[in-house]
Amino acid sequence: MTSALLFNITTLGYFIAMVLFILFLAVRSKGVTLAATLLTYLVFLVQTVAIGLRWVESYQQGIGRAPLTNLYESAVFFAWSIVLLYILIDLKYRQPAIGAFVVPFAFLTMNWAQLGYLPPALRSGLESVAGAMPEGAFGNFFRTMLLGPSDTIEPLVPALQSNWLTYHVVTCFLGYGAFAVACGVSIMYLIKVGKEEKNPSGSPMGGLLGVFPSTRVLDDINYKAIMVGFPLLTLGIITGAAWANYAWGTYWSWDPKETWSLIVWFVYAAFLHARFTRGWVGRRAAWLSIFGFAATIFCYLGVNLLLSGLHSYGGG
Amino acid sequence: MSAKKRDFFTIVWDFFCSLKLTVTTLILLAVTSIIGTVVQQNRSPEEYLQEYSEGVYRLLSALNFFDMYHSWWFLALLTLFSINLICCSLNRLPRVIKAVREPVTVAGDDLFRTLSNVEEVTTRRPVDAVRERLEAALGKHFAPPMVTEVDGTVHLFAQKGAWSRFGVYITHASILIIFLGAIIGSLFGYKGYVNIVEGGEVSQVWLRGANKPHDLGFTVACEKFWVEYYGKSNRPSKFASILTVTDPTAKDQDKVPRQREVIVNDPLTYRGITFYQSSYGPAGDPVFSLRVLDRKSGESAEVTARQGQRVPLSGGGAFRVVDFDPNYKGFGLAAAVELIPAEGKGSPGRILLYQQAPDFDTRRGGEQVFTLLGHTQKQYTGLQVAKDPGVWVVWTGCLMLVLGSMAAFFLSHRRIWVTIVPLENRTGIKVGGSAHRNQPAFEIFFDELKKNLKAELEA
């Protein structure tokens, strides 16, 4: 049993869970929900074991380091964080419809990380498309998006040999996971509000929307998720600064990655403060949350692949 | 006139206190910060001119986009942000302090009307008995209450987490403290670098952006420097300097670091100045040691040769090490040696020697047999040097930011008021509660508390 195999099972598992959650929206069957939820929990456990196994494997290769140090491992941990946060929300609110909008994020992330394990025919197709991409930053960006990151366990350059790196990655990505949940819930909110405005008759809604939580609950979960994510992001930025200070003697140097994490921080701080005035709830809050998650994704992938910086994940 | 003047000040004050300004500034900061991640910062004019046309270069330069995080307008935005923080806190803090220090311990009907969690019951028990039981019950299930008696009516007041109201202010203050730390660092600190050759020492470092050296006030010597690699690869796993500080002015010589290993992520700090392992490189030519066996005489001798140095051999010839690789294709040290024959005796040749294959040169069948024994290469260690007396202020601010925002988000100030009124032959009890945050959770808590109080009352 290798971690790569378990990660493939994880990817497949999230795919099936996603399909079941979406099926649940259509058929509203208790059995389907139960299957989707149990599967998500189970696959989450499998993924946890896989991450642990990869850690062990790094020791077997004589390298020995936490599995949180390159683009591949960060993507795996991102997917794990999204599901962890989803599970917490599920335990508290018991609204399985949310799974249909959050689990896809986890599946897409895992699927991207595992692109290297596609069947050879598909893989070579992707490779020929990627080969046709032009040179330059944008070409590189699309190439990496198409081919996924490399999953080899590379030894760490001395600058990355720091416990701060672990704290930094864990806090940042748990925060990102919370923002992913908030984004998924915001999309649900916008769909539901849009439909409600189209037929305001007040008749009980059928179709896909029947199982959506009420807009009030969706708005509340959006807020709660960001309230959890924001302190985590704050900790992520601080641990990053502490690490930079140990390694280079500068806790802040306005490098693009740092700056973008601060931009994301500003966006969510604006979200929270806009909310304190009670003005920005509902639709505007939902849009701001989606916008914040877009900024988060850019901070994670766009900065490394499109902008230059000091960070190690760049270039896959 | 004066009313108008006050109006003006009120308008300005309200502007600086407003949350609208906060949201606007935060979004402006987010948007403008993007510029510096797209336009490279602090490059030379030549580099910019390669990327941009003359006109665009002038425009971007005039807008300070090449060093935007230190431009007047970005700093102005940060100043506005700080003023906003200070004003809104000053505006609200007195009221919050008053609410915490002088709580309303006697709840009138007006107060009860504003509470969304209220419960009223009556009982046959006399006022004193009710008071005794509820006092104990509140203490057991929430917090010990304060008791006030007014005209035969008993008022109980209990609260928890009053200080959590300060979470917001601690958070806001922490941001100002972080700024303060950054300012202290830029006024009283510096950033620089220095290269020390193995065996050498320095007492000056070079500051960033300045072309003159800066005196340390003590001496740092690099006794040794080395690099370790992952397996047989060329990827460094560790590079380390052994540094020793000499400071005759130090009172306590035991505190002066001696032979301290400095590696990446583990710097050396002395007198507020920190040395970070950051780079390395060769200093001067490497020196090789070889054994040369003279086939005719059977004599062998060990010689040392600096790279490029002409070393004479018996018989009039000479040799010179011209090139080397410390880890040639993963096989360890290899050197290229040029053979210079004696005057008029053949033409120059070139041989390769491998440390791992000591007999390699025997097969050549030359007059001499060369064996490569090893080499020494002096390195220099590259150190970043930083003095930042503000860094602890920054960390204090960060800690406050984390704790303050957790308190602001997840804790709430919960208050419970109880009024016990003697009625004709019964006793009326009114319980009300409020939380300054997270109402849904408080509702659940209040229901639970009600149940507990009723149970204790009837017991």
Ligand code: HEM
């Ligand atoms: C980044 C700079 C910040 C600025 C300029 C700022 C400014 C403000 C302002 C003007 C208010 C309104 C106070 C009022 O209601 O009168 C406020 C409220 C608040 N801020 Fe901030 N804030 C900042 C950062 C933060 C951060 C990082 C947090 C949380 C971690 C935070 C948490 C709060 C909270 C919880 C309130 C509500 C106060 C209440 O309801 O009593 N602020 N802030």
